[in-house]
Amino acid sequence: MPQYAIETNDGRQVSVGDGKAIIRRSYKVWGFTAEQDVIRGMNASYPHGPDASDTTYLPRIASRHEFYTFMSVHSYNLQKMPGTTNAWIVEYEYRNVAVQTRQPATPTGLPSGPDAVSYEELTGKVSGSFILAYRANPQAPTLNFFGEQVGDIGGDPIDAGGQPTSLMRYQFEITKSVVTTQNFDDQLGSYANFVGRRGGGFGCADGSLLYRGASIQRIEANKFRVQHTYLFDQNYHALQVPRYDKDGNFDLDEDGHVDIVYWKQPFPDAGGSLPGT
Helix, strand or coil, X not given: CCCEEEEEEEEEEEEEECCEXXXXXXXXXXXXXXXXXXXXXXXXXXXXXXXXXXXXXXXXXXXXXXXXXXXXXXEEEEEECCCCXXXXXXXXXXXXXXCCCCCCCCCCCCCCCCCCCCCEXXXXXXXXXXXXXXXXXXXXXXXXXXXXXXXXXXXEECCECCECEEEEEEEEEEEEEEEECCCHHHHHHHHHCCCCXXXXXXXXXXXXXXXXXXXXXXXXXXXXXXXXXEEEECCCCCXXXXXXXXXXXXXXXXXXXECCEEEECCCCECCCCCCCC
8 A cells, every 4th residue: 555644834833942942743644554554654754645756754753853953753643534544643742852872781781771672660640530339438349259249348328318429439550661672563462352351460469450551652673662551449440339129229228328239340350460560
């Protein structure tokens, strides 16, 4: 399939202030069927169209600006053009930050910088989300083989006549970034099998860590930065569900609260280690 590229003049932007300079450029590319095809196709020149003689160079991370050589590509945003199957928009951001010089490996074998193979970075963020709950301060889940709580979860009733209340559940988002030389396509298939599954790692109890997926970016030829994202939940991501009576109504106690509440686990166990842990 022929491939074309052209820079859009309306996408250019320059911002200077506080000792910093930022240049933004936008490109349209055609003939690429998937995101990885566009990423692999960076650092090359393409004609403007089927019969055009002019070409456009599509930069990559760390590419220097052709005129302002002290500026280099710091990041890019890739998105498909609406209503198309093989057309994309790539928006680049150049910054006046020197490209890190690759250093030879030290005698100890330690990575020389963030772009070195096997370099790892671990970050965490405390967050929270609102969930519908019937009990506050419940017991930790003890689930059976089918992912269901054996017996009532305990805690303090907070529902109103069987209607749940929005309750804040605190969670920890963990992100691990690693530089690897593994093939891009091979990694995607492996990671996809673990999305939405629970496991352990980073000192978290087994089953409390939910694998949310991976972001993969090529930084050089045959070198990729893979960013894994996980979500920790002290209640193992289980949800509260009430018991209903034989008529399908809420089974309420004398105080008008749901009489029995169970834990229900919607996310299966990974059955082994999660990717990146």
